[in-house]
Amino acid sequence: MTPLPSEAHPAGPATVRRHNRGLVLTAVAGAPASRAAVAAHTGLTRGTVSSLVDDLLADGMLVEREAPRGGRGRPANPLQLNPSGPCGVGVEIGVDDVGACVADLTGTVRAVRRVPSDHRRHDPAHGLRRAADIVRDVVAEAGLPVAGVRVALPGVVTPDGVLQRAPNLPRWQDVGVAELFGSLVEAPVSATNEADLAALAELWDGQALRDMLFVSGGVGVGAGIVLDGRLFHGAGGRAGELGHVVVDPGGRACTCGGTGCLETVAGVTALLRAAGAADVDELVREPGAALDVAADALGVALAGAVNLLDLPAVVLGGVYARLGDALVERVGAALRARVLARPPVRVLRAAVARDAALRGAAIGVVRELVGAP
Numbered sequence: 320m321t322p323l324p325s326e327a328h329p330a331g332p333a334t335v336r337r338h339n340r341g342l343v344l345t346a347v348a349g350a351p352a353s354r355a356a357v358a359a360h361t362g363l364t365r366g367t368v369s370s371l372v373d374d375l376l377a378d379g380m381l382v383e384r385e386a387p388r389g390g391r392g393r394p395a396n397p398l399q400l401n402p403s404g405p406c407g408v409g410v411e412i413g414v415d416d417v418g419a420c421v422a423d424l425t426g427t428v429r430a431v432r433r434v435p436s437d438h439r440r441h442d443p444a445h446g447l448r449r450a451a452d453i454v455r456d457v458v459a460e461a462g463l464p465v466a467g468v469r470v471a472l473p474g475v476v477t478p479d480g481v482l483q484r485a486p487n488l489p490r491w492q493d494v495g496v497a498e499l500f501g502s503l504v505e506a507p508v509s510a511t512n513e514a515d516l517a518a519l520a521e522l523w524d525g526q527a528l529r530d531m532l533f534v535s536g537g538v539g540v541g542a543g544i545v546l547d548g549r550l551f552h553g554a555g556g557r558a559g560e561l562g563h564v565v566v567d568p569g570g571r572a573c574t575c576g577g578t579g580c581l582e583t584v585a586g587v588t589a590l591l592r593a594a595g596a597a598d599v600d601e602l603v604r605e606p607g608a609a610l611d612v613a614a615d616a617l618g619v620a621l622a623g624a625v626n627l628l629d630l631p632a633v634v635l636g637g638v639y640a641r642l643g644d645a646l647v648e649r650v651g652a653a654l655r656a657r658v659l660a661r662p663p664v665r666v667l668r669a670a671v672a673r674d675a676a677l678r679g680a681a682i683g684v685v686r687e688l689v690g691a692p
């Protein structure tokens with residue numbers, strides 16, 4: 320006889336307390352609130368709220384502000400998330416640079432830095448040391464205790480933080496980034512795909528679209544699929560490799576071993592070539608033919624994705640956001656011609672155009688700490 324699935328277990332006291340801590344923290348995340356207001360908002364008893372609040376004050380997660388003067392009776396001190404409390408650190412390993420940023424408990428970015436670092440030429444140990452150096456810089460600048468670090472990586476990342484494959488970084492195959500970086504920065508480290516983190520930054524800090532395909536355009540092209548306000552990871556966390564969708568089967572060889580992938584036509588290297596530009600700033604100033612090239616290729620790849628997944632919006636991020644409304648209009652026209660769904664899919668520029676993956680990484684750490692959904 321097939322065994323029944325394991326029974327659901329009642330939550331233990333530690334789990335209940337952790338859950339209730341999350342309720343209190345999210346209750347004050349939007350605006351400062353008194354203990355009484357927190358109790359009313361969460362449905363917890365005043366005694367439970369007071370005990371949790373005392374712990375959270377001791378842990379540096381909350382601060383109690385002075386009550387406004389002048390009212391009648393004893394005023395209640397409002398509580399808020401402590402901007403000097405534990406922070407989240409985001410790190411991004413790009414193809415040719417590395418960045419780090421610090422977000423405080425309220426989600427405010429307190430320090431950002433990005434420096435060149437050639438990860439095609441140097442091995443992972445070199446890149447991670449360089450990343451650890453700038454983490455020390457941004458943490459010193461912010462002057463906050465570090466709760467955790469999240470690394471954004473340009474490739475396929477397993478849930479335990481191993482970079483399995485990054486076609487643009489051939490030396491970074493099967494690298495246990497979370498573990499290696501953890502020993503360099505002496506903090507809990509997780510690692511995730513950069514486009515997924517950029518999509519989350521757009522969800523939390525940008526246009527808050529609960530269903531969207533977020534496209535991150537750089538040397539590589541990735542996508543974050545957001546369904547009902549959550550990232551869609553696929554069966555093994557590998558969903559969103561939009562850059563390796565084939566748009567020109569007889570086209571150029573791709574770093575992945577295939578030919579004619581979207582990245583070979585609409586990645587930054589290809590766009591620089593199409594525009595005859597020396598760098599991204601020049602490409603953005605005078606895109607020329609690169610605009611049509613990018614729009615045509617994105618139109619083909621995105622129409623396939625949108626027809627398959629029924630997503631109402633496509634958000635163009637990274638270099639695509641910087642290419643402006645002309646690209647948005649052309650991609651929109653391509654999708655209207657190819658997507659069956661009505662009303663037509665909306666195409667938008669990302670609101671978080673710069674450092675999106677870094678922000679998503681750092682804010683993700685503090686959101687998890689606060690217990691935000």
Ligand SMILES: [Zn+2]
Pocket residue numbers: 486562563573574575576577578580582
């Ligand atoms: Zn490819």
